[in-house]
Amino acid sequence: MNTWLFIGKKLLEGIPLVLGVTLVSFMLMVHFGPDLTYSLLSKNASPEAINEIRSVLGYDQPFWQRYLHYLSELLRFDFGLSMVKDQPVSTMLQEAMPVSLLLMLPGFVLGNLLALVLASKAAQHRGQWQDKTIMAVAVMGMSISFLIVIIGFQLIFSSSYGLNWFPVRGWQVFDAEGHFSWLAYAKYVTVPTLAIVFVSLGYNTRFYRAVLVEELNKDHVTTARAFGHGPGAIQYKYMLKNALVPITTRVLFSIPLVVISGSLLIESYFGIPGIGMVTYDAIVAGDQPVLKAIVGLTAVLFVAVLTGAEILYRWFDPRIALK
Amino acid sequence: MTAINPSIQPPHASLWLKSWQHFKQDRIGMLGLLIVLLYFLLACGVWLGLWGQGWSEISAQFNQGPSASHWLGTNAIGQDVAERGIYATKVAFEVGLVVTVLATLLGVLLGAVAGFYQGSWIDALLLWVMGVLDSIPFYLFVAAVAYAMAEHVFAMHMAMIAVFWTTVARIIRSEVIALKQLEFVEAAQAMGQHHRAILWAHIIPNTSHLIIIQTTLIFVTAIKTEVILSFLGIGIKNGISWGLMIAESTNDIQAGYFNNFLTASLLLFVLVIGFNFFSDALQDALDPKINSHHAK
Numbered sequence: 223m224n225t226w227l228f229i230g231k232k233l234l235e236g237i238p239l240v241l242g243v244t245l246v247s248f249m250l251m252v253h254f255g256p257d258l259t260y261s262l263l264s265k266n267a268s269p270e271a272i273n274e275i276r277s278v279l280g281y282d283q284p285f286w287q288r289y290l291h292y293l294s295e296l297l298r299f300d301f302g303l304s305m306v307k308d309q310p311v312s313t314m315l316q317e318a319m320p321v322s323l324l325l326m327l328p329g330f331v332l333g334n335l336l337a338l339v340l341a342s343k344a345a346q347h348r349g350q351w352q353d354k355t356i357m358a359v360a361v362m363g364m365s366i367s368f369l370i371v372i373i374g375f376q377l378i379f380s381s382s383y384g385l386n387w388f389p390v391r392g393w394q395v396f397d398a399e400g401h402f403s404w405l406a407y408a409k410y411v412t413v414p415t416l417a418i419v420f421v422s423l424g425y426n427t428r429f430y431r432a433v434l435v436e437e438l439n440k441d442h443v444t445t446a447r448a449f450g451h452g453p454g455a456i457q458y459k460y461m462l463k464n465a466l467v468p469i470t471t472r473v474l475f476s477i478p479l480v481v482i483s484g485s486l487l488i489e490s491y492f493g494i495p496g497i498g499m500v501t502y503d504a505i506v507a508g509d510q511p512v513l514k515a516i517v518g519l520t521a522v523l524f525v526a527v528l529t530g531a532e533i534l535y536r537w538f539d540p541r542i543a544l545k
Numbered sequence: 546m547t548a549i550n551p552s553i554q555p556p557h558a559s560l561w562l563k564s565w566q567h568f569k570q571d572r573i574g575m576l577g578l579l580i581v582l583l584y585f586l587l588a589c590g591v592w593l594g595l596w597g598q599g600w601s602e603i604s605a606q607f608n609q610g611p612s613a614s615h616w617l618g619t620n621a622i623g624q625d626v627a628e629r630g631i632y633a634t635k636v637a638f639e640v641g642l643v644v645t646v647l648a649t650l651l652g653v654l655l656g657a658v659a660g661f662y663q664g665s666w667i668d669a670l671l672l673w674v675m676g677v678l679d680s681i682p683f684y685l686f687v688a689a690v691a692y693a694m695a696e697h698v699f700a701m702h703m704a705m706i707a708v709f710w711t712t713v714a715r716i717i718r719s720e721v722i723a724l725k726q727l728e729f730v731e732a733a734q735a736m737g738q739h740h741r742a743i744l745w746a747h748i749i750p751n752t753s754h755l756i757i758i759q760t761t762l763i764f765v766t767a768i769k770t771e772v773i774l775s776f777l778g779i780g781i782k783n784g785i786s787w788g789l790m791i792a793e794s795t796n797d798i799q800a801g802y803f804n805n806f807l808t809a810s811l812l813l814f815v816l817v818i819g820f821n822f823f824s825d826a827l828q829d830a831l832d833p834k835i836n837s838h839h840a841k
Contacts, residue, residue, distance in 0.1 A: 242673060242674075242676070243677050246678075247689060249693075250690060250692065254694075256692070361822070361825070362818060366810075366817075367810070367814070368773065369772060369773055369788070370814070373791065373794075373798065373806065377798060483684045486777070487776075487777075490777070501685065505692075505777065506778060513689065516685060517681065517682075517686075517688075517689050520681075521681045521682070524680045524681075524682070525680050
């Protein structure tokens with residue numbers, strides 16, 4: 223199949239998914255959500271004021287018109303004002319996004335790289351004590367809830383009951399003149415990073431080991447070994463490259479999980495003003511404009527990333543185009 | 546995996562027996578099973594009213610350490626931490642069981658239908674629904690459902706069921722697609738059986754080992770998720786759960802009281818690790834591919 227045709231087909235396939243996720247978030251947040259009329263009005267409102275608010279909120283319009291309005295909000299990245307803070311939702315998100323990225327990125331990268339190292343150690347010594355130890359520790363790591371890791375690590379590293387090396391809460395990464403300070407960043411990002419690495423390591427190691435063991439059993443790897451290639455060359459040239467499709471899928475699928483779910487817990491607990499904190503505040507306060515923006519945007523973003531990934535796979539593995 | 550000589554293939558019932566014998570040899574798996582059974586007894590005791598009933602009683606002994614009358618100490622308003630932890634075990638099992646049973650049922654039904662009518666409009670529709678549900682970040686979905694249902698008691702359960710069934714459905718769907726091309730299905734067709742009868746009587750029973758594995762995975766995910774959602778305030782509404790205990794404990798910790806935190810997190814950790822051991826051993830014992838590997 224022609225590359226452009228393939229790309230076009232994948233993009234077309236993404237449209238029903240985008241419509242689906244936006245429809246679900248619209249139904250949950252806007253259509254079936256609580257009636258906001260009275261939370262926006264003062265006491266003893268006149269019937270005219272009630273009607274005015276209802277028409278501003280769009281309650282007098284038919285279902286499809288309101289859904290299309292929600293779609294246009296997503297497209298224009300304009301969700302109006304937050305109900306709690308008198309601030310445009312889009313500004314809040316724009317300010318919070320870089321914070322979340324800076325916070326989650328080191329842990330995400332380290333968690334995957336460390337897992338890959340451990341998994342190749344385990345796969346190399348398959349069935350031996352090294353493998354058994356690494357996998358047993360991985361299961362134990364998987365069994366500790368993220369929540370407990372966060373609270374425990376804060377206790378150990380940032381409180382007077384433990385080592386007390388790092389700040390307990392906050393995100394003061396800019397110095398007095400407003401410049402980004404790497405030292406301050408390192409101080410605030412270390413404990414969250416340790417928590418992210420700890421939590422993701424078990425799952426990632428198990429996954430990478432499974433992928434590597436499957437590749438190890440393949441005939442071309444046996445052949446490469448028979449030809450006398452070293453274990454390093456075999457691992458990188460013949461195994462990892464071939465395993466890029468499942469690995470990319472895994473990494474991409476874990477992005478929404480890590481960025482949204484992970485930052486939700488970490489940011490609300492460490493008081494870091496990123497997307498997770500904005501989401502947590504909106505959940506607690508029932509701030510509908512913020513919630514509908516975040517739910518809709520992340521879902522659409524995820525579909526976009528998936529579609530992009532499927533196009534990338536063709537580059538990794540040209541056989542995919544034949545299917 | 547296709548048996549070359551049908552005479553050495555054991556009869557149906559002994560396949561389960563063989564799996565059980567395989568499972569019994571896995572000492573870590575047996576330990577996991579023991580842990581899960583102990584927790585189940587603990588939960589049953591609460592259901593029967595044997596223990597854990599005084600979880601909400603307030604006393605004048607605030608933040609006490611462990612003692613003979615309060616085994617694991619008390620919390621900031623003088624409630625017995627051990628009683629709360631035990632009662633929360635029951636809550637965790639309730640969430641786990643409700644979510645597991647309903648999500649598995651839904652996943653098996655819809656996955657089997659999608660796989661059996663592969664390529665039809667119903668398959669396309671179900672795949673679309675699964676794709677949509679998998680694309681919405683899970684905690685946001687729960688928050689959205691909680692919001693839409695106006696803080697309904699079962700909003701969390703509904704949201705988990707609505708998301709967890711898709712994994713089961715995808716696995717059952719691909720297994721049904723593989724199974725329906727096998728000879729025994731063709732034989733049933735040749736004998737004139739209705740296609741619905743073939744699906745229920747011949748294909749779905751052959752996916753039971755996968756269904757069992759999935760139930761253990763969903764159960765443990767549901768319990769872990771409940772803790773996080775309750776901590777965030779969108780989980781358990783009535784009663785006490787490990788997540789709520791941990792949420793409470795964030796204030797105690799700053800004052801140097803760890804009763805709540807240690808009790809809830811240890812109870813959760815031991816149950817989850819027991820379940821993970823059990824589930825891993827079960828996968829080894831039930832997965833025919835791995836079984837044939839061991840035989841070599």
